Amino acid sequence: MKILLVEDEQEISELVEFYLRNENYDVVTCMNGTDALNEIKGSEFSLAILDIMLPDIDGFELCKAIREKYTYPVIMLTAKGEEIDKITGLTIGADDYITKPFRPLELVARVKAQLRRATQYSGKKRSILTVKGLELDSEKRKVFLNEAELFLTPLEFSILKLLMERKDQVVSSEELFKEVWGEKYYTNSNNTIMVHIRHLREKMQDTGEKHKYIQTVWGVGYRI
Numbered sequence: 001m002k003i004l005l006v007e008d009e010q011e012i013s014e015l016v017e018f019y020l021r022n023e024n025y026d027v028v029t030c031m032n033g034t035d036a037l038n039e040i041k042g043s044e045f046s047l048a049i050l051d052i053m054l055p056d057i058d059g060f061e062l063c064k065a066i067r068e069k070y071t072y073p074v075i076m077l078t079a080k081g082e083e084i085d086k087i088t089g090l091t092i093g094a095d096d097y098i099t100k101p102f103r104p105l106e107l108v109a110r111v112k113a114q115l116r117r118a119t120q121y122s123g124k125k126r127s128i129l130t131v132k133g134l135e136l137d138s139e140k141r142k143v144f145l146n147e148a149e150l151f152l153t154p155l156e157f158s159i160l161k162l163l164m165e166r167k168d169q170v171v172s173s174e175e176l177f178k179e180v181w182g183e184k185y186y187t188n189s190n191n192t193i194m195v196h197i198r199h200l201r202e203k204m205q206d207t208g209e210k211h212k213y214i215q216t217v218w219g220v221g222y223r224i
Contacts, residue, residue, distance in 0.1 A: 001025055003027050004030070006032075008053075046073075071128070136160060163176075170217045172220055177190075201214060
């Protein structure tokens with residue numbers, strides 16, 4: 001399993017890396033937020049360990065960047081014992097939090113626990129999908145936009161779920177209709193889709209000329 005470690009204190013970084021590699025984890029270490037951001041954008045990890053206090057981009061911003069695209073576990077490291085840091089980290093999507101100084105074996109145990117939890121659900125589709133402040137919980141059938149709940153019809157929920165599962169991919173109108181309505185696609189079926197997409201955008205307050213979430217790919221379909 002591949003772990004991203006972001007820590008600007010070399011002694012701590014080397015110590016943590018040693019213990020993780022001793023457990024046969026593949027570790028990518030960054031000493032600053034800029035390098036870490038490039039790693040986050042360039043490849044997917046099994047887990048990330050992020051120091052909050054970094055010389056450039058802080059750990060909170062890195063966690064936000066991860067949550068825009070990925071759902072793998074994030075553990076935050078900090079020298080502060082302030083409760084507000086823990087609350088902030090967990091609110092933006094961190095899974096665990098450990099305060100310096102810490103025992104390396106405790107961190108390794110936390111890593112194993114998070115990876116074990118994530119692996120239990122790796123064989124099925126993700127329950128919670130997130131995109132730019134939009135969160136869809138497929139098990140509870142709830143959708144939140146910037147923490148405010150959106151009340152969608154079953155068809156609207158199914159459309160949004162499919163588009164979020166295919167994030168950054170164009171879903172054709174024909175495929176969308178077949179998947180959501182379960183019926184054969186005809187030319188006038190596109191009008192039905194357009195009406196539901198419009199209602200979704202209205203509920204998401206995304207009705208301007210440039211749509212932030214559901215984008216129309218003319219002549220093809222839609223994507224998020």
